[in-house]
Amino acid sequence: MLIPCPWCGEREETEFHYGGQAHVAYPDDPSAVDDAGWAAYLFVRDNSKGWFAERWLHRAGCQRWFNAVRHTVTYEIAAAYPPGATRPVIG
């Protein structure tokens, strides 16, 4: 799989480290989160069969994190964008 780093362009997947689902925000008010809420934040992620926004680190390249929207069946990558940017609408 070739992964398009927003800064370096397409590179082999072995240059990257996977970071799991993107756009998972830390709770706004941590002291208000109960056990079930912490379990959901710590352990539960989407497990999409289809388009999935996920984090990648270009470990053997520029060493910068970014997000990509990848299809988990075809592995097509429709977008790669810097952290902090809004997820593009795809599919």
Next chain:
Amino acid sequence: MSGWQVTPRLPDHPNFLWAEAEPKPAYDVVVVGAGGHGLATAYYLAKEHGITNVAVVERGWLGGGNMARNTTIIRSNYLWDESAGIYEHALKLWEGLEAELDCSIAFSQRGVLNLAHSLGDVREGRRRVNANQLNGIDAQWLGPEDVQKLAPIIDISTDVRYPVLGATYQPRAGIAKHDWVAWGYARAAHALGVDLIQGCEVTGLRREGERVVGVDTARGPIRAGRVALAAAGHSSVLLSTLGIRLPLQSYPLQALVSELLDQVLDTVVMSNAVHVYVSQAHKGELVMGAGIDSYVGYGQRGSFPVIEHQMAAAVELFPIFARAHVLRTWGGIVDVSPDASPIVGLTPYAGLYVNCGWGTGGFKATPGVGSVFADTIAHDRPHPLAAPFTMERFATGALIDEHGAAAVAH
């Protein structure tokens, strides 16, 4: 010229092991997934609990998922009491399974070595041997020379990247022919009245209020008193139709075989650190498991760098393997939980039961989880051996961390 007109005729088909069924409008129990776990669950529902109005529905074909894609390793040398309970229960059932199902499954208790390559591995392995012995599981610690006696082709020299510093050994562990296990359970379940329905994808779960009352399938709705999911990597997809989110991530896990070779290895060798686990099948292929891909995937194929990494380590551990060739590689979708232990039991919806999260190691549990899951469904409460494996443990913190015993070579 009429003498030339011979009606072509094939020999009669041999007897089928089971008959394909058309879905009925309703069943007492619908089991989703005709892999080993689903078939075993249906069998024990019928055999142990007298519940025979059961359908096993399968989107593909019987035993076409992970049941016939795994590396067939059977063992029970897990660290924690909870795991020892369910895996050892399974191993004891494996030991009587050929008689139980009245068919051969080529069960071979040839032992398993789990290699240690670092001081950390040694300490973890010795601790696990002690824990196993306290749970009545046959486990021993072996030094490098004893490892080589059991597997002479292992390189135990010290000047290599991953030296063999010792190994845990479970003599009662082994392998079985995984597709025969699926067929054995299918035949036995069918004989007890269970309907086996292939090519029937479940697309949704039907509910009335807080109760699940059936499934929607590609071949129409089926009502069910109880619905039991045994869908491995696709469990999240099914449960998401009810808004249930489980702490599971699905990844491709790969395996490969060599060509048929003379017998060179008569035990199972696993190395978690270098992601190699290998046995030699009865007909002579080296069967090797690789790691999971690092990223979520449902493609039933894996990434090639994983195979390259795995082969590099295998050839270092077993220099003779450099003469062998990779004949086939394939992948299956495994559902991995945060603590490398399964989720088995009840759900927030009455009438809905889940069995998932077995990750990379579900095959060995097949008879054990089949009997325990069937008991859970029949009595609508967790079987004592399943009770620790609830989805609530992620909120209570009572995790069952088996990354050491499972790792990728689960």
